[in-house]
Amino acid sequence: xxxxxxxxxxxxxxxxxxxxxxxxxxxxxxxxxxxxxxxxxxxxxxxxxxxxxxxxxxxxxxxxxxxxxxxxxxxxxxxxxxxxxxxxxxxxxxxxxxxxxxxxxxxxxxxxxxxxxxxxxxxxxxxxxxxxxxxxxxxxxxxxxxxxxxxxxxxxxxxxxxxxxxxxxxxxxxxxxxxxxxxxxxxxxxxxxxxxxxxxxxxxxxxxxxxxxxxxxxxxxxxxxxxxxxxxxxxxxxxxxxxxxxxxxxxxxxxxxxxxxxxxxxxxxxxxxxxxxxxxxxxxxxxxxxxxxxxxxxxxxxxxxxxxxxxxxxxxxxxxxxxxxxxxxxxxxxxxxxxxxxxxxxxxxx
Ligand SMILES: C=CC1=C(C)c2cc3[nH]c(cc4nc(cc5[nH]c(cc1n2)c(C)c5CCC(=O)O)C(CCC(=O)O)=C4C)c(C)c3C=C
Ligand SMILES: [Fe+2]
Ligand SMILES: [Fe+2]
Numbered sequence: 001x002x003x004x005x006x007x008x009x010x011x012x013x014x015x016x017x018x019x020x021x022x023x024x025x026x027x028x029x030x031x032x033x034x035x036x037x038x039x040x041x042x043x044x045x046x047x048x049x050x051x052x053x054x055x056x057x058x059x060x061x062x063x064x065x066x067x068x069x070x071x072x073x074x075x076x077x078x079x080x081x082x083x084x085x086x087x088x089x090x091x092x093x094x095x096x097x098x099x100x101x102x103x104x105x106x107x108x109x110x111x112x113x114x115x116x117x118x119x120x121x122x123x124x125x126x127x128x129x130x131x132x133x134x135x136x137x138x139x140x141x142x143x144x145x146x147x148x149x150x151x152x153x154x155x156x157x158x159x160x161x162x163x164x165x166x167x168x169x170x171x172x173x174x175x176x177x178x179x180x181x182x183x184x185x186x187x188x189x190x191x192x193x194x195x196x197x198x199x200x201x202x203x204x205x206x207x208x209x210x211x212x213x214x215x216x217x218x219x220x221x222x223x224x225x226x227x228x229x230x231x232x233x234x235x236x237x238x239x240x241x242x243x244x245x246x247x248x249x250x251x252x253x254x255x256x257x258x259x260x261x262x263x264x265x266x267x268x269x270x271x272x273x274x275x276x277x278x279x280x281x282x283x284x285x286x287x288x289x290x291x292x293x294x295x296x297x298x299x300x301x302x303x304x305x306x307x308x309x310x311x312x313x314x315x316x317x318x319x320x321x322x323x324x325x326x327x328x329x330x331x332x333x334x335x336x337x338x339x340x341x342x343x344x345x346x347x348x349x350x
Contacts, residue, residue, distance in 0.1 A: 010347060011098040011122035012340050013113045014088055015142050016130045016295065018103030019078035023069045029062035035105045040141040042262075043201065052262075065298075072301040083295035084130070086328040091336055097344065098122060104142050111149045114157065124158045126343040128336065130294045132171065133194070133234035134164040136201050160343045165335075166238045174335045175238075175326065176245035179289055182323045187287040189254055189278065190243075193304060194235040194292040196257035196266040205229040213267065232257075232267045238291055254278065258290075258308075259299050275308055279316035286312060289323040294332070296325045 020031035036042050036053045044052065069078070076082040084101050092099045098120045102113025117125055127146055131138035143161050150157055165171045183190070199213055208226040211217045211233075218232040227233040239255050258271035278286070288308065290300045300322070309320040326332035 008123045008347075009097075009121045010124045010126065010344050011100065011117040011120065012091070012095065012344075013110070013117060013125050013127045013146075014084060014091070014099065014101045014130060014336075015110060015113070015127060015146070016080060016084045016101070016103055017297070018105035018107075019080045019297070020066075020069060020106060023066050023073050025062050025066045028066040028069060029058055031106050032062055032065065033058060038105075038137075038141055040136040040144065043136065043198075043204065057262075068298060068302045071306065072298055078297075079301060080295055080297035083297075083325075083327050087130075087295070087333065087336065090328055090330070090333045091340075094333070094337055095340065102146075104145060110142075110146050111153060114146075114149060114154055118154060118157065123156060124160070124347050126160050126162065126340050128162045128340060128343075131292070132164060132166040132238060132294065133231050133292060134166075134205075134229055135197050135231040136205055137197060138231075139164055140205070158347070160346050162339050162343050164234065165339060166234045167241065168335075168339070170335050170338055172238070172241040172245055174329075174331045175291060176242045177331060178326055178329060179242065179323055180246055183287055184285070184319070184321045186285055187319075187321065188283040188285045189252055189287070190248060191254040191256060191271075191274070191278075191286060191288040192235070192239045192242075193256050193258050193271045193288055193290050193308075194238075195259050195290075195299060196270070197231055198262075198264040198266050200264065202230055202232055202267065205231075235292065242291070254283075258303060271304070271308065272311055275312040275317070276315045279312065284317055285319040285321075286317060287321045287323055290325060293325050295327055300325060 021027040036057060037049060042049050042053060072079055088099050088101045098117055100113040100116045102108060102110035129139045129142040146159060150159055202211060202213055206226045206229060211226050211230055213232060218230055219236045221227060236255060239253065243253050254274060256269045256271040256274040257267050260266045260270065288304060290304060293300055305322040312320050
């Protein structure tokens, strides 16, 4: 144990995706510009990304997205932001180091979060990307951004990153208990709808270059070098572990991927297509949960709870039961605390 580590002050930064400042079309446009110009989200060469994002997407999408945001916005603002703030406040009550939040896109930024910690004398930060599963567009982009900010503005600060936790027992138990508590008495199927990613992202992050995005590779295999970075694998493994914990048969569950954007092939099966076909296969009463998100947001409250419900009922489905994310549930805050404390202790091991 180094003396310096013991005397330096530690802190926690919780990082989530971020939301527009308001539902005004210009604010949504500014947010989408920063988000979609991230090379780990739309991974084309800069010139092609700029042509697609600024030349096409930003011409029409901001107005449409602003309307969607209006349906989930509350007096407290964006659900994603105020829920992350609630997690921060609850965590702050049970840990003895400062806790701040930062968003990958828009405000409060990662830089703002680090600055707030530094202003409190912190020089060693545990940064928690609030994504259970690894992807270029989740954990990787958060770490890249934080390192860029650290090197430029806070070279004296050390950051320890919490890795994806989709396979941690404490998280699986917490998610399983949370879902179990919210399940309706009668349901024909429980659907796990994860945010999608383009297939290309899975190929790009596979160090072994062996994943064929099929059942043998992503679903039935165990964690290995390729799966350490395979988002699709990690989503299936999350589901497998949760349903085993819940004692739910596999036949009663569905896995799907939502929120496609653009013309590329995204990982399948697609949530919207699934919702339109399952009623004809006898699923009339559906429960649905979105475990790629730890906090409710536009993609869960609007795309699933509102649009998804309409798609399902239009196709002949009857009862659609949306199961909220972990949000600021006490059992989840306990998990966040344990994961942060493990990394806080790592500083002593250097
Ligand atoms: C949970 C993990 C997420 C992954 C993986 C992800 C990938 C990804 N997203 C887009 C495009 C959009 N996503 C949008 C909203 C959004 N995405 C996530 C999370 C993941 N995205 C969240 C939590 C949210 C909601 C934010 C909020 O304010 O509530 C949007 C904006 C809304 C819209 O216009 O539909 C876009 C666009 C891509 C292209 C991508 C992977 C390449
Ligand atoms: Fe997204
Ligand atoms: Fe895979």
